[in-house]
Amino acid sequence: MRYFTITSGLLACATSVLGHSTFQDMWVDGYVFAVSTLTVLFINSTDSTDDVSTCARLPLNNNPVTNVTSNDLRCNAGTTPVTPLCTVATGGNVTVEMHAQPGDRDCTKEAIGGNHYGPVLVYMSKVANAASDTGSGSWFKVAEEGYNPTTKIWGTDSLNTNCGKKSFIVPADLAPGNYLVRAEAIALHVASTIGGAQFYMTCFQINLTGSGTATPAGVTFPGAYSASDPGILINIYDNLQSYTIPGPAVFTG
Ligand SMILES: *[C@@H]1O[C@H](CO)[C@@H](O)[C@H](O)[C@H]1NC(C)=O
Ligand SMILES: *[C@@H]1O[C@H](CO)[C@@H](O)[C@H](O)[C@H]1NC(C)=O
Ligand SMILES: *[C@@H]1O[C@H](CO)[C@@H](O)[C@H](O)[C@H]1NC(C)=O
Ligand SMILES: *[C@@H]1O[C@H](CO)[C@@H](O)[C@H](O)[C@H]1NC(C)=O
Ligand SMILES: [Cu+2]
Numbered sequence: 001m002r003y004f005t006i007t008s009g010l011l012a013c014a015t016s017v018l019g020h021s022t023f024q025d026m027w028v029d030g031y032v033f034a035v036s037t038l039t040v041l042f043i044n045s046t047d048s049t050d051d052v053s054t055c056a057r058l059p060l061n062n063n064p065v066t067n068v069t070s071n072d073l074r075c076n077a078g079t080t081p082v083t084p085l086c087t088v089a090t091g092g093n094v095t096v097e098m099h100a101q102p103g104d105r106d107c108t109k110e111a112i113g114g115n116h117y118g119p120v121l122v123y124m125s126k127v128a129n130a131a132s133d134t135g136s137g138s139w140f141k142v143a144e145e146g147y148n149p150t151t152k153i154w155g156t157d158s159l160n161t162n163c164g165k166k167s168f169i170v171p172a173d174l175a176p177g178n179y180l181v182r183a184e185a186i187a188l189h190v191a192s193t194i195g196g197a198q199f200y201m202t203c204f205q206i207n208l209t210g211s212g213t214a215t216p217a218g219v220t221f222p223g224a225y226s227a228s229d230p231g232i233l234i235n236i237y238d239n240l241q242s243y244t245i246p247g248p249a250v251f252t253g
Helices: 009-013 155-161
Strands: 002-005 022-028 039-042 086-089 093-099 120-126 140-145 165-169 177-187 198-209
Touching: 022 086, 022 177, 022 198, 093 177, 093 198, 120 155, 120 165, 140 155, 140 165, 155 165, 155 177
Parallel strands: 086 198
Antiparallel strands: 002 039, 022 093, 093 165, 120 140, 120 177, 177 198
């Protein structure tokens, strides 16, 4: 494991609002492909000379988007494309990782704390060029974890248990090419009024390799969510017996 510290002076800019968080890192089959604003992290246990790659469009800060009709819902507020793509093979095991502060991957701290309970979702969008696309196209869902009324475990609880990590298998039959991967956590602690739900998302730019042909239908952002969806306008403290995860069904291939 190697850390490349760009500058620690920027730490002063890190917001300290309790519970706010950012998906910062992406692992592919157990290897980190990088990134945070402060520290470029590189882990490949079998090759310590590999290039550092930064394919995350890191949000400007860890504040949530709260307006479901805003274009910010695509890839977070104020983000712009970055140059690198992460190479991912169809059928690969991709992990996205959330933490509260930029570059702070300390597993003793909650990935998303402050009672920010809610679902965790991952979408993909096939694009012509992941290093320039705005995310205005069609998104299909590849993973989700909502709420289990028996265990009372939310998707965000699982993030906290797993040091911020959420893994999913890229459907093996997807057509190769450039994609955006949109990792999202939705915090519902104050979601009992319209506009209360907090959406935390990061887009990663990938180049998918493989020989599949599937191009699943999808949804758009904004458009996929309504402020009054049952999984968005909700009092989670009301002895929940079920939970409806926002967005479309997961495409499993
Ligand atoms: C994907 O990788 C994670 C992290 O290494 C692991 O915990 C998980 O079991 C893997 N999933 C599958 C389906 O192999
Ligand atoms: C990690 O290094 C090994 C050995 O060089 C290489 O085969 C593998 O492709 C690398 N993994 C990634 C994700 O770059
Ligand atoms: C939400 O975003 C839409 C589209 O940009 C905008 O028209 C609307 O004023 C925003 N609502 C709030 C409360 O900011
Ligand atoms: C994506 O991967 C394919 C297959 O390896 C390669 O031919 C292509 O040049 C890559 N595209 C980009 C933009 O990296
Ligand atoms: Cu919050």
